Amino acid sequence: MKRHKFPLVSPAVGTQRELVALTFGEPAEKKVYLQSSLHADEIPAMLVSVMLQQRFQELEKAGKIKGEITLVPVANPISLNQHLLGQFLGCFEMNTSRNFNRRFYPLGNLVSSIEPLLSNDSAGNLNLIRSALRENIDLEVPATEFDSLQMTLLKLACDADIVLDLHCSLEADVHIYTNTSGWRQIEPLARYLGSTTQLLGDEFEGGTFDETIGGFWNEIRNQCGVSKPISDGSVAATVELRGERDVSYAYARRDADAIVDYLTYQGVIEGDVKPLPPLLHPATLWDSREEYNAPHSGIVVYLSKVGTLVEEGDSLFDIVDPLDERTTTVKSRTRGVFYMRRAIRFATAGAEIGRVTGRPAV
Ligand SMILES: [Zn+2]
Missing domain, CATH: 3.40.630.10 (Zn peptidases)
Structure with a gap:
């Protein structure tokens, strides 16, 4: 060496x-x-x-x-x-x-x-x-x-x-x-x-x-x-x-x-x-990935593990508003791998939270 x-x-x-x-x-x-x-x-x-x-x-x-x-x-x-x-x-x-x-x-x-x-x-x-x-x-x-x-x-x-x-x-x-x-x-x-x-x-x-x-x-x-x-x-x-x-x-x-x-x-x-x-899992096109954002501010509770295949409509995470009895579940818009998510547990409104892969490359 x-x-x-x-x-x-x-x-x-x-x-x-x-x-x-x-x-x-x-x-x-x-x-x-x-x-x-x-x-x-x-x-x-x-x-x-x-x-x-x-x-x-x-x-x-x-x-x-x-x-x-x-x-x-x-x-x-x-x-x-x-x-x-x-x-x-x-x-x-x-x-x-x-x-x-x-x-x-x-x-x-x-x-x-x-x-x-x-x-x-x-x-x-x-x-x-x-x-x-x-x-x-x-x-x-x-x-x-x-x-x-x-x-x-x-x-x-x-x-x-x-x-x-x-x-x-x-x-x-x-x-x-x-x-x-x-x-x-x-x-x-x-x-x-x-x-x-x-x-x-x-x-x-x-x-x-x-x-x-x-x-x-x-x-x-x-x-x-x-x-x-x-x-x-x-x-x-x-x-x-x-x-x-x-x-x-x-x-x-x-x-x-x-x-x-x-x-x-x-x-x-x-x-x-x-x-x-x-x-x-097959290779997918980077520009077809789906990004998921917090619809409002609140506590982030993940409902899917990273690295898992999710179907369209599967729940990815909840955003829980601690002051207003409001919980919003964000669901996958596509079938793909939930490949990464933020290392946060409280979101500001609109913050990016995670990504799911998109279309196969071939
Ligand atoms: Zn890096």
């Missing part, structure tokens, strides 16, 4: 943070990139990275890593110390309210300058594109600590074949976001993880990490057509490892085992490929 340190832009005199990346194996045909807790308060992902470090070190000593694996266990050192009145706030930079997982540098803007350089050699094109990505990212000079964090993460991941961004939700079962063209390669991961929800889309919420990387490869393939073939580039996914309080050794070991099984299936780790478990 090699440890690499990347200093971030110093935000104030006397202050300097760094990003730590661990690499296992040697550069070879395949590169895998994994990062945990870009939203710094999403700790289930961080504990999985601890388990993965142990597994990868054992596998490396046994000579069973057949490519290079880069692991960033703490992808957001900036907001690790953002606490307000006892609450850990890790998703947004408090000074600017920017979400750490939005508006990554738009790699898609580089397509027009790279496309003329390509030939009819697909493997050569792949190498050329990856070099161009690294060089263009190096040319950017980040002005802020926030920007330097995003650019460092992007540079570490941009030339990987498989990119997994490990997060968690509020209260949830395991679920995965990826783009439509990447689903074929991510589906085995969903099976090994026992993911109950797989959300496919080409645009999620404005420049997330996986969307930025997966979207670039979609765009360059679309522009180049058949005249300039390109070997498979990166497949990227965001993996939500349950809810923010689901921090346990049992879950973390299970998730790390599933990721190792997936990398074995992909040929990055040498070993017997485990049989693929069934996919628990």
